[in-house]
Amino acid sequence: MDTPPREVSFCFKESTSMTSNPRQALVWSTMVLSLSLLVGGAYLIAKNTPRLPVVPTVFPPPAAPLLPDATSELVAGVGIVEAAGENISLGSPLSGIVIKVPVAVGDRVEAGAPLIELDTRAARAAVAVSRAEVRAQQARLRELLAQVENRQAKVAAAQAAIRQAEATVAFAHHELQRVEALKGKGAATVEELELRRLNHETETTRLETARASAREAQSDLHLLVGAEGATPPSVELQESLIAEAQAALQRDEVQLELHTIRAPGPCQVLQVKVHPGEFLPANQLSTPAMVIGVTEPLHVRVEIDEADIPRFSDTARAFAIVRGRSERQVPLTFVRREPLVTPKTNLAGGQRERIDTRVLEVIYSVTADELQATVGQLVDVYIAGQ
Numbered sequence: 001m002d003t004p005p006r007e008v009s010f011c012f013k014e015s016t017s018m019t020s021n022p023r024q025a026l027v028w029s030t031m032v033l034s035l036s037l038l039v040g041g042a043y044l045i046a047k048n049t050p051r052l053p054v055v056p057t058v059f060p061p062p063a064a065p066l067l068p069d070a071t072s073e074l075v076a077g078v079g080i081v082e083a084a085g086e087n088i089s090l091g092s093p094l095s096g097i098v099i100k101v102p103v104a105v106g107d108r109v110e111a112g113a114p115l116i117e118l119d120t121r122a123a124r125a126a127v128a129v130s131r132a133e134v135r136a137q138q139a140r141l142r143e144l145l146a147q148v149e150n151r152q153a154k155v156a157a158a159q160a161a162i163r164q165a166e167a168t169v170a171f172a173h174h175e176l177q178r179v180e181a182l183k184g185k186g187a188a189t190v191e192e193l194e195l196r197r198l199n200h201e202t203e204t205t206r207l208e209t210a211r212a213s214a215r216e217a218q219s220d221l222h223l224l225v226g227a228e229g230a231t232p233p234s235v236e237l238q239e240s241l242i243a244e245a246q247a248a249l250q251r252d253e254v255q256l257e258l259h260t261i262r263a264p265g266p267c268q269v270l271q272v273k274v275h276p277g278e279f280l281p282a283n284q285l286s287t288p289a290m291v292i293g294v295t296e297p298l299h300v301r302v303e304i305d306e307a308d309i310p311r312f313s314d315t316a317r318a319f320a321i322v323r324g325r326s327e328r329q330v331p332l333t334f335v336r337r338e339p340l341v342t343p344k345t346n347l348a349g350g351q352r353e354r355i356d357t358r359v360l361e362v363i364y365s366v367t368a369d370e371l372q373a374t375v376g377q378l379v380d381v382y383i384a385g386q
Contacts, residue, residue: 075312075383077359079302079320081373083293084365087270090290094118094258095282098274105272109263115290116261116274123256130249137242144224144238151221158214165207172200267292270375295375297367300332302381303344303359311385318364318383322373330371332364332381 096118103115176196182188223234271291274280280289300320304312318332338361364381373379 073311073385075304075308075316075385077302077304077308077362077381077383079300079364079379079381081371081375081377081379082299082301083267083270083295083375084297084299085294086299087291087293087375088264088267089288090115090261090292091284091288092116092118092261092280092282094255096259096280098276098278098280100276101272101274103269103272105269107269109267109269109292111263111265113263114260115263115269115292116280118259118261118280120256120259123252123259126252127249127256130245130252134242134245134249137238137245141235141238141242144234148221148224151217151224154217155214155221158210158217161210162207162214165203165210169200169203169207172196172203176200261290263292266294268295270295293375295368297365298371298373298375299335300364300366300371300379300381302362302364302383304362304383305344306341306358306360308385309341309360312360312362312383313386316384316386318381320364320366320371320379320381322371322377322379325372328372330366332366335363335365337362 098116099119100117101115102117103109103113109115176193176199179188179193179196183190183193222232224232269290269292271288273287274289302318314334314337318334319329320332321329341358341360344357344359371379
């Protein structure tokens with residue numbers, strides 16, 4: 001019950017001491033007055049400063065071309081400048097380290113010119129192995145053909161052995177008949193007759209062996225020379241092995257060639273997104289390694305709203321206006337229209353522009369000197385409506 005009066009008494013004493021000091025009171029009064037003057041001055045400056053109106057930058061819309069043969073409103077569309085035959089996004093069929101990029105943006109190259117070169121060490125080693133295999137298989141074929149004379153000599157020797165065996169058998173048969181005749185007259189013993197009969201059987205067996213050897217030698221020879229007008233089996237087999245080795249060599253040479261990406265035709269390099277030392281993955285076109293195209297003449301791909309398709313004509317005159325140069329109206333030459341109507345992708349930026357619509361793509365041609373625009377640039381196109 002006594003604590004609150006003591007706290008109030010203390011605060012009262014401290015407040016009394018502060019107000020009783022005239023110097024301290026003067027300092028506080030000066031600070032409050034300075035702050036009030038500062039706030040008041042800032043308010044007066046802000047109130048009396050004139051505000052300049054914010055005027056947005058407005059670009060004048062391109063003037064529609066004057067077409068004397070237009071009998072109704074013009075058909076307008078947004079066109080994008082592209083290379084003739086469309087822009088070509090280059091990728092790689094193989095993955096590898098980029099060794100060299102011998103072209104730069106803007107270069108004009110001929111058909112077959114190297115554009116990107118990958119590391120070819122492994123591919124060159126595979127080609128060397130395949131070439132060695134082809135040479136080995138060809139050497140085996142030459143070895144087989146060199147054995148023809150040897151096989152022919154074996155056949156001749158076997159035939160000579162047959163003739164010799166036939167003569168021996170004939171002689172043994174004659175001796176057997178002679179001894180049989182003498183035995184009938186009692187002039188020869190049984191032992192002599194059995195000996196002649198055994199000799200005849202032995203020589204007959206040798207004749208059969210010689211004939212079998214001759215057939216074997218002839219078969220070996222046919223493996224190399226074959227029948228008349230036919231390819232020998234062993235030679236045919238070896239030739240098939242040579243053909244297989246040559247096909248493997250051709251495959252490896254194609255793989256080696258694929259490590260160099262070449263221009264498909266005369267074109268200009270429009271964009272380069274790969275550099276030496278980088279790893280180039282195979283079949284990646286979301287970010288193409290390089291973009292090329294034929295820039296003379298240029299093509300303008302125009303998107304015509306589906307509501308204007310009935311009023312469009314292939315033979316109608318068309319003009320292009322490059323944005324920022326509305327005074328120039330460049331005539332266009334009709335090339336073709338795409339048969340498929342697709343969703344709208346290029347937006348002109350107008351307030352009344354519809355985006356939930358489909359468009360007909362029409363391609364026009366124009367020279368680069370006349371259009372004076374670069375690939376990828378948007379232009380406004382006006383076509384005489386029907």
